[in-house]
Amino acid sequence: MNETLLTIARKLHNSSRYRKAKLAIRDLLTNPQNDYKKYFDLTIVFLIVTSVMILIYEVKHPVPLWIEYYDLYFVSLVFAAEYLLRLWVLNDVSEMILDEYRDSRFLDKPFRAKKPLKKAFKQKLRYMITPSAIIDLLAIFPAYRPVRVLRIFVLFRVLKLLRYTKSINQFIEVLKNKQFELYTLLFLLAFMVMTAGIAIYVLEERINPNIESLFDAIYWALITISTVGFGDIAPVTDEGRTISIIIIVFGIAMISFATSVIVSAFSEKLNEVKESRIIEKINKSESFLIICGYGQMTKMFLRQGHSKKKDYIILEKDSERVEAARRMGYDVVHDDASRTEVLQRFNTKYAKITLLCLTNSDVENIYITLTAKSISKKIEVIVRANAQNMVKKFEYAGADHILLPHDVVNNMIHIAITQPTMYKALHAVLTGKDAAQIYEIHMHRYSDLAGKTLSDIDFKAFKLLFLGIHRNGEFLFNPASDTTIEHNDVLLVIGRGISLEHFEEIHRGVA
Amino acid sequence: MSVKNILVFGYGAHGRHIAKGLLDDGYLLKIVEEKEENYQRAIEDGFTESVRIDMSSDEALLELDPQSYDQVVCIMDDEHYNVFITLSLSSLFPELSIVAISDSIHTSSKLKLAGASKVIDLYEVSANRIHNILNRPVATQLLKDFVMSKTGISFMEMEVPKGSFLHGKKIDEVDFSCYDVLLVGLVDKSVNVHSFEFVTAGHEHTLESGDIIVCMGEVEKLRNFKKLLHRKIDLCREVKT
Numbered sequence: 001m002n003e004t005l006l007t008i009a010r011k012l013h014n015s016s017r018y019r020k021a022k023l024a025i026r027d028l029l030t031n032p033q034n035d036y037k038k039y040f041d042l043t044i045v046f047l048i049v050t051s052v053m054i055l056i057y058e059v060k061h062p063v064p065l066w067i068e069y070y071d072l073y074f075v076s077l078v079f080a081a082e083y084l085l086r087l088w089v090l091n092d093v094s095e096m097i098l099d100e101y102r103d104s105r106f107l108d109k110p111f112r113a114k115k116p117l118k119k120a121f122k123q124k125l126r127y128m129i130t131p132s133a134i135i136d137l138l139a140i141f142p143a144y145r146p147v148r149v150l151r152i153f154v155l156f157r158v159l160k161l162l163r164y165t166k167s168i169n170q171f172i173e174v175l176k177n178k179q180f181e182l183y184t185l186l187f188l189l190a191f192m193v194m195t196a197g198i199a200i201y202v203l204e205e206r207i208n209p210n211i212e213s214l215f216d217a218i219y220w221a222l223i224t225i226s227t228v229g230f231g232d233i234a235p236v237t238d239e240g241r242t243i244s245i246i247i248i249v250f251g252i253a254m255i256s257f258a259t260s261v262i263v264s265a266f267s268e269k270l271n272e273v274k275e276s277r278i279i280e281k282i283n284k285s286e287s288f289l290i291i292c293g294y295g296q297m298t299k300m301f302l303r304q305g306h307s308k309k310k311d312y313i314i315l316e317k318d319s320e321r322v323e324a325a326r327r328m329g330y331d332v333v334h335d336d337a338s339r340t341e342v343l344q345r346f347n348t349k350y351a352k353i354t355l356l357c358l359t360n361s362d363v364e365n366i367y368i369t370l371t372a373k374s375i376s377k378k379i380e381v382i383v384r385a386n387a388q389n390m391v392k393k394f395e396y397a398g399a400d401h402i403l404l405p406h407d408v409v410n411n412m413i414h415i416a417i418t419q420p421t422m423y424k425a426l427h428a429v430l431t432g433k434d435a436a437q438i439y440e441i442h443m444h445r446y447s448d449l450a451g452k453t454l455s456d457i458d459f460k461a462f463k464l465l466f467l468g469i470h471r472n473g474e475f476l477f478n479p480a481s482d483t484t485i486e487h488n489d490v491l492l493v494i495g496r497g498i499s500l501e502h503f504e505e506i507h508r509g510v511a
Numbered sequence: 512m513s514v515k516n517i518l519v520f521g522y523g524a525h526g527r528h529i530a531k532g533l534l535d536d537g538y539l540l541k542i543v544e545e546k547e548e549n550y551q552r553a554i555e556d557g558f559t560e561s562v563r564i565d566m567s568s569d570e571a572l573l574e575l576d577p578q579s580y581d582q583v584v585c586i587m588d589d590e591h592y593n594v595f596i597t598l599s600l601s602s603l604f605p606e607l608s609i610v611a612i613s614d615s616i617h618t619s620s621k622l623k624l625a626g627a628s629k630v631i632d633l634y635e636v637s638a639n640r641i642h643n644i645l646n647r648p649v650a651t652q653l654l655k656d657f658v659m660s661k662t663g664i665s666f667m668e669m670e671v672p673k674g675s676f677l678h679g680k681k682i683d684e685v686d687f688s689c690y691d692v693l694l695v696g697l698v699d700k701s702v703n704v705h706s707f708e709f710v711t712a713g714h715e716h717t718l719e720s721g722d723i724i725v726c727m728g729e730v731e732k733l734r735n736f737k738k739l740l741h742r743k744i745d746l747c748r749e750v751k752t
Binding site: 289296297298299300301303304310354356382384388401403405406407408409410411412413414416417438439440463464465467470475477478490492494495496499 | 517529614631664
């Protein structure tokens with residue numbers, strides 16, 4: 001027995017095909033990032049919906065035999081297969097057996113397959129008693145036509161949809177936080193219903209024609225305490241009515257308590273849920289901005305940037321500012337950007353992240369810079385420095401760009417004084433407000449232009465003013481027209497956006 | 512670059528930084544402060560011409576004679592004061608050109624109303640700089656260098672003098688590259704004094720004396736070109752013909 005299991009486990013372990021298949025199926029079933037999971041999910045949802053529609057339809061109409069077979073066998077079969085596959089990919093029994101074998105060899109003990117089997121079985125059993133697994137199992141049982149009650153099993157197929165709706169999962173997640181309160185409430189409710197039920201049963205069973213069994217009495221108690229009050233069973237004696245009064249008052253109190261518990265659970269968790277959705281959404285994007293701090297600068301930055309569609313997220317630790325940002329409709333997360341865990345929630349491995357440290361405290365900005373750089377050197381950091389003597393520290397911390405607001409203003413005042421006429425134009429160019437701007441044309445994007453000379457490009461025809469070439473860190477101003485364009489050159493031009501678009505169109509078209 | 516006189520209001524966190532920058536660029540500054548502490552600091556930092564006045568008094572402001580300066584700059588830390596001084600000055604001297612800084616949109620519009628000719632929003636320009644770094648890193652750095660003329664290449668504004676060879680010529684007819692300068696744009700006096708237009712806007716423009724042209728190039732070449740503007744004959748054309 002042990003030997004056979006061991007050979008099977010070895011065989012499975014050595015079969016790359018088996019392992020690949022298992023990995024692929026596990027990925028399809030459990031990894032939300034899997035490309036095909038979407039289609040798999042849609043298929044399951046389709047089966048569920050059709051199955052339920054058949055159930056509703058056949059209440060009044062006869063259904064063709066093939067539809068009945070489809071519902072009875074095909075849907076059930078698919079669900080059964082899904083259930084078994086989920087159970088299968090849960091753990092690797094063969095690996096566990098081999099591990100145990102290796103351990104027993106190491107300790108020079110006789111090998112027993114019982115232990116790993118037991119462990120694996122326990123794991124599977126633990127999975128089987130989770131709510132979603134139970135629903136899956138019940139959803140397999142076909143609606144056995146002759147027994148009408150069994151058709152209700154189809155409704156478990158509806159419950160299966162829960163797996164595919166994120167909001168309900170989050171709802172349950174939220175309620176889990178109030179587990180203690182809700183359990184207490186449930187216990188109290190059960191206690192009250194039982195007590196009241198038994199009391200009415202003892203007091204009125206002989207007098208009240210509507211109460212025939214203890215079940216009737218408990219049913220009455222629940223209907224009354226929930227303030228639903230169908231009225232099909234009503235107390236007839238004064239004692240019975242007294243009990244009614246007590247449990248009605250108690251019921252109202254309990255309902256309001258339950259409501260407040262749920263509401264407070266939501267108001268506590270709602271922002272967290274929203275935030276995790278925002279982060280989830282942004283992590284899907286290939287490149288995005290993380291803006292730390294929601295102050296004047298961030299406000300300005302966002303106000304200017306709304307036309308340029310770039311994904312961004314704001315991190316702010318002050319709750320008042322978070323509220324302000326939310327009111328403006330920005331994606332904001334209430335968290336401290338200087339904590340490693342916070343930045344690690346982002347897709348730092350694959351996405352191109354640019355971090356903007358715009359808080360008004362240099363100490364905080366430096367800390368955030370260091371945090372980001374310690375997570376990944378790939379994160380580009382643009383940081384705001386408030387004092388000149390901080391620049392060195394930021395450089396040391398690894399910031400890619402350091403911005404001194406005073407310096408920038410100094411610049412602008414300088415222009416305003418030395419070049420009053422140009423000020424407007426330059427201001428427009430610098431702020432990107434006006435029609436004309438300075439643009440960069442990166443030559444590596446235009447394969448057909450490298451190797452040609454400048455005279456080959458008719459800038460005038462595009463209404464672009466050619467300023468020069470940025471090559472290997474140097475700027476060649478207005479070079480001679482026979483200059484050859486190199487692959488890594490950046491051409492600087494002044495002109496309007498549409499001119500540049502036109503240029504891009506023409507020259508990419510050639511490539 | 513001719514030395515200019517600048518009257519600076521405020522020597523706080525912003526003022527100190529900006530004043531030092533302007534001093535490095537070779538301007539003559541006079542600092543005006545109200546707070547004793549800031550005034551002392553200005554003196555310590557070498558601005559010996561600084562004065563301390565009561566900013567709310569018109570007499571004190573008149574005494575400063577702001578009109579004798581080429582430029583008035585309001586860079587106090589308190590935006591209320593900036594607005595107040597701008598308003599006082601422009602009511603006293605309507606012709607005065609005032610540059611003021613602001614740190615929010617609301618203040619910007621107030622400063623404009625108060626009569627500042629140029630308002631620089633501290634956060635607006637900084638936020639812009641970030642956008643530019645993100646979208647056009649090379650151009651941003653270069654433009655900054657042009658403006659501060661670090662690379663030897665800069666902008667220069669020049670007026671087309673009377674009797675210049677440029678008078679009556681179309682832009683396309685003049686070979687600016689022969690002088691190693693690049694025509695960036697111009698202000699047509701006959702249309703509007705303040706409407707700067709880039710050459711790429713595509714209008715067929717005939718140059719006249721009185722127009723202001725903005726050229727880009729090495730500082731030396733620009734100066735040379737400015738001198739040559741007074742001539743009646745286009746030197747480059749002569750060489751060719």
